[in-house]
Amino acid sequence: MSWIKEIPNEENLFSGTTSCIGCGATLSLRLALRILGRRTVLVVPANCTSIIQGKYPRTTFKIPVLNVAFASSAAVASGLVAALRIRGIEGVNVVVWAGDGGTADIGLQALSGAAQRQENMLYICYDNEGYMNTGIQESGATPFGALTSNSPGGKRLFKKDMPLIMMEHKIPYIATANISFPQDFVRKFRKALTHVGLKYIHLYSACPPGWRIPPNEIINIGRLAVETGVWALFEIENNSFRLTGPSVNILNQDRRKPIEEYLKIQGRFRKMTEDDIKILHEWIDDLWKRYSELHELG
């Protein structure tokens, strides 16, 4: 367990945030900021963290934070990076902390532009699979079948695949991470920081109120997401794709747990019919064919 000792003890979030109990995003943010350290500037578009950080004049953060408009984060960060370079300020991590709506939907244009320009920043998308801060509405990243407050019958479209969209931008480092696998999580953040250019980390972020799950179950659910293949752990370093952690083992379909185990413990999937589950199953199988090809290509 030496990897745990290597994580800096210094917290960059004060205790006592106003996040929901069992917020996967905030747990991830806390660990991420310990790795990123004090020389970090955080850009936060509209998302749960806009509220979680507390109201003026107080702040949850021990680092500089710019709260910005929903669609603007990667562009604001681009300007920040340029300005720090002009001023000769080195060794600063410019980090965007955006939700899935702010990334896959409204923020995609600015992110794509920044990625193409190879802006030197770390872009983190914490994916809780919906617009949770506004009251659990459907986003591009909401999975098929999930109930949201504006998809009462369950979402009929499939989840937008952000990491693979980012792969086509040929940026130096892309990874998915999940707080239920902290060793993998820490390793990926450390690795991201060794690259120059735009790094993209996509975080699985369980949301108890949005997913209708008990707050004390988020770590187990995160594990199940990986073990059932609903969510894959991988990294794409210099255009080379590699599954990581337990996701490597479930390349073999027989080793995957049935997705029902993942679905049945979450209230948001309660209206899925057997046919729906079959459709989702096929979609996941297709996704894994793609992962498998990419993994073998390396």
Place this chain on the structure above:
Amino acid sequence: MVAAYPITPQTSVIEKIAEFVANGEMIAEYIKVESEHSAMSACIGASAAGVRTFTATSSQGLLYMHEMLHWASGSRLPIVMAQVNRAIAPPWSIWADHNDSISQRDTGWIQFYCENNQDILDTVIQAYKVAEDSRVLLPAMVCYDGFELSHTAMPMKLPDQRDVDDFLGPHKVEHALIDLEKPSAHGSLVTPELYMEFRHLIQKAMENAKVVIKETASDFSQRFGRNYESQIQCYKCRDVDVVIVSMGAVSSEAKEAVDRLRKEKLPVGAVKLRVFRPFPKEAIQELGRRVRAFVVIDRDISFGMEGALFTEIKSSLYTLDEKPLVLGFIAGLGGRDIRVRNLTRAARKALDALRKGVTYPEEEWVAVKE
């Protein structure tokens, strides 16, 4: 730092800057962003991190920036932007009118309007000085008519770089929002107990800007030998009954109109509004005590009401005991030529009204086809 996205007729600005940066004449980071929304966002990030920033846009581009215009002023960042006035679609038009920038009047930006190319250059320099003043700290847009100015070659005097550097001084980083030694959060949630105070501070900064614009104009005039007064610039306004009030390139035509009317000994002068925000209320009131009628030329229309300048001139004069007559004219939308004779006719209408003691409450759409 320059961040920009191309739109006609702003393109010549960003092409020239790209050339300057490429050949080393201008030391700057130049980000070719993927939209105007991102252009303003990148300026916000850079300005927040303590560097001088510039961008340029027009029409739809300005409208696409709208959200971030508020963000820039709310963050109190002294960003300067060239805003090349162009009509808004649909229907498509690439020609000039002021509806694009007028529709952004409530975004908390200082708005300058320029009459000719020398005015544009001089105003961009002054805009930085005003925006960066610690009593102001607001973004400023320098507006000028598309094609009529943006694509017209005029002889002009280029100031010496050292003189400009000396005039502006180095960019002050103490206003930067990002400080790694003293971390703070910006733009976070504010409850109703304090939100109004943030807005009140912007309003006070706008009031301060009136003073700073005048100081800056005076300082600039002394250093560079070209005369800039304050928020308004008067032409032959002494002892006149009527003034023609306008903004942008039309102000040149207004001077020509005044010269023609003066040959007939008609008591008409011209007033150029250099600054629309903050609105020169006091200067208009002062003028209102000396003249009997205002002829207001609007190159914009606030649908459902009237020209924005017409409204604001009348509003400014409301507190005067003896209110002058105010006549409104909508002209030059979508690049329609505003002729000198349109302006002389407008002034004659005012003189006629004064003579007959009548008022014309209806605003006139100049030469509009029914």
